[in-house]
Amino acid sequence: MGQPTRLTVRPQTLMAVRDVKASSAWYQTLLGVGSGCDPDHPHRLVYDRLLSGDTLVLQLHRWDAEDHPNLIDPDRAPHGHGVLLWFEVDDFDAAVDRARRLGARILEEPHVNPAPRHREIWLQDPDGYVVVLASPDGEADAA
Secondary structure: OOOOOOOOOOOOOEEEEOOHHHHHHHHHHHHOOEEOOOOOOHHHHOEEEEEEOOEEEEEEEEOOOOOOOOOOOOOOOOOOOOOEEEEEOOOHHHHHHHHHHOOOEEEEEEEEEOOOOEEEEEEEOOOOOEEEEEOOOOHHHOO
16 A cells, blocks of 8 residues: 555634624734735625735634524533634734734633743633633744
8 A cells, every 4th residue: 555645624614603703803913914815895794704915714603693513602602612713923022912912811821831832822702712812832942
């Protein structure tokens, strides 16, 4: 048997939120990213795509807006229990400042994670999802 073909896999995380426009603005500020959707299109109130350059980093979809499985009944379970929205950022200190300016609830203050040797801050977004911002691996060696 030969080597398996190596395919490129790109995560395209989608999360359900109560207010797409507000969540989009919050994540754009926190991460320093932009929307990939037409701001004047009415579907933008239901769905948005957040991009870092040309790279998709997060999709937002309004709860109960369409009959998609698992995007209905937001009060059925805790939002994202057991799942972390984890973002590596090149501007960790500035991202921490943006999180504080947004009034994000800080779950864990900035600290060094010794395994990847990077810095992290754990916080909660307006819908209650846990978000982790991390500096690049090995960055704490230089900090």
